Amino acid sequence: MTDKEPIALLGLGAMGTALARAWLAAGHPLTVWNRTPGRAEALAGATVAATPAEAVAAAGLVVTCLLDGASVDATLAGADLTGKDLVDLTTGTPADARDRARRVPGRFLDGGIMAVPPMIGSPDAYVFYSGDRDLFDAHRGALGVPAAARYVGTDPGLAALHDVALLSAMDGMFAGVAHAFALIRSARLPAGDVAPLLAEWLTAMVPSVYRTAEQLDRGDYTTGVASSLAMQVAGNATLLRTAAEQGVSDELLRPWADLMARRLAGGHGAEDTTGVVDELLIG
Numbered sequence: 001m002t003d004k005e006p007i008a009l010l011g012l013g014a015m016g017t018a019l020a021r022a023w024l025a026a027g028h029p030l031t032v033w034n035r036t037p038g039r040a041e042a043l044a045g046a047t048v049a050a051t052p053a054e055a056v057a058a059a060g061l062v063v064t065c066l067l068d069g070a071s072v073d074a075t076l077a078g079a080d081l082t083g084k085d086l087v088d089l090t091t092g093t094p095a096d097a098r099d100r101a102r103r104v105p106g107r108f109l110d111g112g113i114m115a116v117p118p119m120i121g122s123p124d125a126y127v128f129y130s131g132d133r134d135l136f137d138a139h140r141g142a143l144g145v146p147a148a149a150r151y152v153g154t155d156p157g158l159a160a161l162h163d164v165a166l167l168s169a170m171d172g173m174f175a176g177v178a179h180a181f182a183l184i185r186s187a188r189l190p191a192g193d194v195a196p197l198l199a200e201w202l203t204a205m206v207p208s209v210y211r212t213a214e215q216l217d218r219g220d221y222t223t224g225v226a227s228s229l230a231m232q233v234a235g236n237a238t239l240l241r242t243a244a245e246q247g248v249s250d251e252l253l254r255p256w257a258d259l260m261a262r263r264l265a266g267g268h269g270a271e272d273t274t275g276v277v278d279e280l281l282i283g
């Protein structure tokens with residue numbers, strides 16, 4: 001017997017399995033369902049439901065962690081969510097989350113997981129949550145087991161917005177790293193020799209996000225400028241010429257350089273790169 005609240009978890013992919021292990025280890029009665037049977041076999045202590053409807057019926061707190069929104073729709077189609085609290089940890093867009101919030105009969109919370117499966121249960125893992133605040137408060141203990149819970153607002157789309165903003169920044173970093181390694185490989189140098197230099201340099205650059213945020217929130221992009229846009233655009237020409245000299249495609253570098261050049265052409269040479277944010281706001 002346990003006083004921990006029961007949870008129904010739909011989806012036992014890499015992430016769902018990691019979540020399941022964390023809840024089971026913390027003593028939560030867990031009912032699981034997965035489209036492909038057999039994935040639950042390694043989960044000692046979990047009750048395996050034959051259908052999504054059976055899993056949903058087993059607990060007041062229902063968690064989905066599936067491939068995408070379509071798989072959540074397909075999975076929940078035959079389940080009665082009346083009176084259930086649904087938490088969707090499937091990655092989606094803000095509009096996806098708002099749409100689901102409108103369609104479910106009970107309370108709804110959307111989550112964006114900021115971790116890879118091996119991080120689940122570690123102090124570094126966290127999940128952005130948005131949507132029904134009462135749901136969040138009611139299940140905060142259970143939600144905080146696999147990863148710290150960070151509530152970002154009642155608008156159900158806000159968790160996805162934060163999730164995707166951070167993932168997009170990560171993509172930009174990966175793109176820069178790919179270009180850097182392409183330059184190094186073009187000279188047939190070992191990537192391993194450059195990896196520590198790259199990691200050190202990127203880490204030193206990370207605090208610039210605070211300066212950018214300060215400038216954006218003040219609406220003044222010319223105070224506290226470390227490197228002027230005019231200088232950086234001149235520098236970009238060197239980056240692009242180096243790529244050409246080394247036989248490395250500029251297809252990752254070019255869009256960023258073009259945006260900076262457009263901002264400079266608008267007469268903003270004294271700014272840092274902060275004004276590029278405004279160039280991106282097309283809606």
Ligand SMILES: NC(=O)c1ccc[n+]([C@@H]2O[C@H](COP(=O)([O-])OP(=O)(O)OC[C@H]3O[C@@H](n4cnc5c(N)ncnc54)[C@H](OP(=O)(O)O)[C@@H]3O)[C@@H](O)[C@H]2O)c1
Binds near residue numbers: 011014015017091116
């Ligand atoms: N893995 C990560 O690093 C990570 C990090 C953060 C967030 N996430 C998010 O977590 C979610 C799950 O990721 P994952 O890593 O667990 O993915 P995964 O290993 O590919 O598992 C996908 C899960 O979705 C199920 N599924 C796919 N299509 C389905 C359908 N049409 N109907 C019913 N079930 C379906 C799969 O069932 P079967 O077993 O039957 O194929 C499986 O349980 C995704 O939204 C992902 O973006 C993942």
